[in-house]
Amino acid sequence: MPAPRAATQPRGNAGSVPRRRLIVVGTGIAGLYAALLAADAGADVVLLTKGQLDESNTWYAQGGISAVLADPAPGDSVAAHIADTLQAGAGHCDEDAVRLLCTEARQDIAGLQRFGVRFDLAHDGGPALGLEAAHSAPRILHAGGDATGAKVAEGLIRLVLAREAEGKLTVLAEAYATALVQRDRKVTGLEYLRDGRRCSLQGDAVLLATGGAGQLFAQTTNPAVATADGLALAVRAGAAVSDLEFFQFHPTCLVNAATAHPARLDGPLLISEAVRGEGAVLLDAGGRRFMRAYHPDAELAPRDVVSRSIALHLAKLGDPNGHVYLDARVIEETRGTGFLERRFPTLSRKTREAGIDWTRELVPVAPAAHYWMGGITTDLHARTSIPGLYAAGEAACTGVQGANRLASNSLLEGLVFGRRAVQSFLSGSAWVSPDGAPPRTSSAAGGLPLTYASGTPAVDEGGSRSEGLPINAAAESGASGGSLLASFGGGSEPFSRDTLRRLMTSHAGVLRSKELLVEAAGILDRWAAVVLPDAVAAGGDGDPLELEDRNLLLAARLLVAAALARRDSLGAHYRSDEPDEPETYSLRPKASLLND
DSSP: OOOEEEEOOOOOOOOOOOOEEEEOOOOHHHHHHHHHHHHHOOOEEEEEEOOTTTTTTTGGOSSEEEEOSSSSSSSSSHHHHHHHHHHHHOOOSOHHHHHHHHHHHHHHHHHHHHHOOOOBBBBTBOOOOOOOOTTTTTOOOSSSOOOOHHHHHHHHHHHHHHHHHTTTTEOOOOOEHHHHHHHTTTTEEEEEETEEEEEEOSSSSSEHHHHOOOGGGGSSOTTTTOSSSHHHHHHHHHOOEOTTTTTEEEEEEGGGGGGHHHHHHHHOBBOHHHHHHTTEEEOOOTTOOOOOTTTGGGSOOOHHHHHHHHHHHHHTOOTOOOOEEEEEEHHHHOTTHHHHHHOOOOHHHHHHHHOTOOOOOOEEEEEEEEEEEEEOOOOSSSSSSSTHHHHOOOGOOOESSSSSTTTTHHHHHHHHHHHHHHHHHHHHHOOOOOOGOEEEOOOOOOGGEEESSSSSOOTTTSSSSOSSSSHHHHHHHTTOOOGGGGGGGTTSSOOOOHHHHHHHHHHSSSSOOOOHHHHHHHHHHHHHHOOOOOOOOTEEEEEEEHHHHHHHOOOOOOOHHHHHEEEEEBBOOOOOOOOOOOOOOOOOOOOSSSOO
């Protein structure tokens, strides 16, 4: 095995005092924004991405960024944004984190504008503020209509490349992080694969901004790079994680396999909530509109309700892995020819590329894994339980999202906590673990519970956060291998990414029960005995795809353990075998709903 090689050192003036180095892993909105802020403040910044700079969940975000500006929409306020976020989170949010997010939002919108991002304008020249489901007032900023994520990422990437040309930061593309380096219980760098060689990089701190893990499921809105890499790095290093049972599914993602030209799409296609907001309805294979039977708000119910309703309806029809149809023809009929093209230019183009004329044809859709509310536990400064390790964006669990994310808060969360990570790094302040808990010293490797170095977790006995879960969930729950294992070869089918995704979709997706989760845990445990997902830097110089598989398997085991531990239904976590409190929803006036 070749010895690790050092990364190319950032350029600087000879003889200058060494700058403190921040290593940023991931190039979504949190990573790009943080890297720029740190570089402009004079830090030595190294930005790693396992692919290219534009490969991230941010790039695919159709919707916008929520923020109450200095001149808000009539009736809106920061207090209202806080209240909406708390309500969406189903009582599981960290109120301090939510208050911070909503209060500081305008600061980071201004930061994006300073970096050259241009938001869409209204007719009066002010910002065009959109109204979105579960928001009580228009407060959603967009760039390029339904391409906000791509427009924001483009602007930030342009500046990152400019800073690199100026020698102010270093970009390492096609660099796959494999392990965090620690010394004296502090993160001091990382190891990574590049050009088939194992490399190492030293730094004063590492910021994980690697995004989510949509590739855990067969149907997802996430790109191929969303493979739980940051979570796996942190867990193997002994970091605390939280709320992993809460995975949000978007109800209407195009089912590529059911289109005439699936290969023509360059990635997953989320059919925005805004389409249903304009009047589109959901039909089953028999042409029946079914949502009214599940919720009084029908297609305008909260997204977790719509996803669950679709899954229940498909199960009743005996086709749990099937799909339903979105009928947007009624919009064109009522709003006039050409409305869909004007209102949804990107969706119109992409559905045409897939061989669908949605002004005249139905669009096949199904619920898809969209956003993981859980992640690496952080405090209000994006600090994890390990000194020297920060996390921001979807990889982190700040407590903002609670049990169910409020739409358009995700890009904002990446901005606010990416900035706060940089501020903490630059200040050099003493490290305090989230919730005051001592740093972790052991991971979930070998089926052992996550443990603390000393003391006990700073959570109550009821467990407001799902930390310290035993990963060998099958043994804990008495897995017995029921009849549903037949679809996975009686549990003997060998591991593959495709098999993992099918298992997670059928057993730990929108609909869950103890029986399904215990069966899933048993299969995952058997696979783990062969694949060894808990091993630090498993694979050495191996294929990055194999390393991604290990990360996904580790994340799957943690998610299933968390879902088993939470026996009640809450937010996006639905247990069909346990009674939950009746959910009540109030239908707010909706003008034009926009979704991220």
